[in-house]
Amino acid sequence: MTEEIISPELIMDMLGTRMIGRHVLYFPSVTSTNEIAKKEAGKGVEEGTVVIADEQTAGRGRLKRSWLTPEGNIALSVILYPQKPVLPSLIIIASLAVSHSIEAVTGLETQIKWPNDVLIGGRKVCGILVESDVRNEKVNYAVIGIGINVNAGKDVLSRVVTPATSLYIETGYKVSRIQIIRALLKSTDKVDHVEVLGAWTGPSGNFLRIRSTLTWPLCIPEYGRANAIVTTIINSIVS
Numbered sequence: 001m002t003e004e005i006i007s008p009e010l011i012m013d014m015l016g017t018r019m020i021g022r023h024v025l026y027f028p029s030v031t032s033t034n035e036i037a038k039k040e041a042g043k044g045v046e047e048g049t050v051v052i053a054d055e056q057t058a059g060r061g062r063l064k065r066s067w068l069t070p071e072g073n074i075a076l077s078v079i080l081y082p083q084k085p086v087l088p089s090l091i092i093i094a095s096l097a098v099s100h101s102i103e104a105v106t107g108l109e110t111q112i113k114w115p116n117d118v119l120i121g122g123r124k125v126c127g128i129l130v131e132s133d134v135r136n137e138k139v140n141y142a143v144i145g146i147g148i149n150v151n152a153g154k155d156v157l158s159r160v161v162t163p164a165t166s167l168y169i170e171t172g173y174k175v176s177r178i179q180i181i182r183a184l185l186k187s188t189d190k191v192d193h194v195e196v197l198g199a200w201t202g203p204s205g206n207f208l209r210i211r212s213t214l215t216w217p218l219c220i221p222e223y224g225r226a227n228a229i230v231t232t233i234i235n236s237i238v239s
Helices: 008-012 033-042 084-106 167-171 177-189 205-211 226-238
Strands: 024-030 050-056 074-080 111-113 117-120 123-135 138-148
Touching (some): 008 024, 084 117, 084 138, 084 167
Antiparallel strands (some): 074 138
C-alpha cells in the first residue's frame, strides 16, 4: 500500500464540524507546524484553522525535546483563541481527542501519560505541545501541536530515545492518516469552551472506562477543578 495523499479537500469533505478543521492549510514539508500556526494566528486567521504537513523537520515537544515527523506520520496544529481560564484544559482536550480517534479508527487501546503523551502498550505513539501568547491577561492565541506515529516502521523508530511505537507496528497494516485526522478533528470539535468550564456532573460509565486508562493523577496541581473538567470533556468527546 503506497502512502495516501493528504489534501485539505479530503480532510474537510463533509467533515461536519462546528469550528475545528473548517479551514485547513497543507504543506508537503515544514520545519514545525506550530511555528506556521503561530504566524497564521498572528494574522488573525479564523479559529479552528488546522495547519498540517506530510513532513516536519524541526518540530519540538515538551521541554524543547526534538520531535521529527517523517513522511507517513501526522503532524498538525490547531489554532484557537480561548479565554485564559480555558488554557490549562487544552492539553487534556487534545490528549483525549487523540486517544479517542486512535481507538475509533484502529480499535487499539491507548493510555494517556500526563501531561502530553499518548501511549500504546506503554510506548509513545503521540506527543502534544500546547503553546500560547498571553499578554496583559489576554490570550492572543493558543496552538495545539499534535504529532502521531502512524505508519513509521521499526527502522525509523529505533533511532528514537524514548520507547516508541506506531499504529502500523501495532496493527500490522498501513493505517489511513485521513481517517485518523478526520476522527481527531471531530473529537476535538465536540468540546465547547463553555462545556470545559462546566460544573461537576458526576462520573458516568464513559468517564470510568476512560479514566482507567489514564496514567496521571486527576488532581492536577495547576488547575484544581481537574475532576470536573476531565469528566465534562470525556462526556463530550465520547458521546
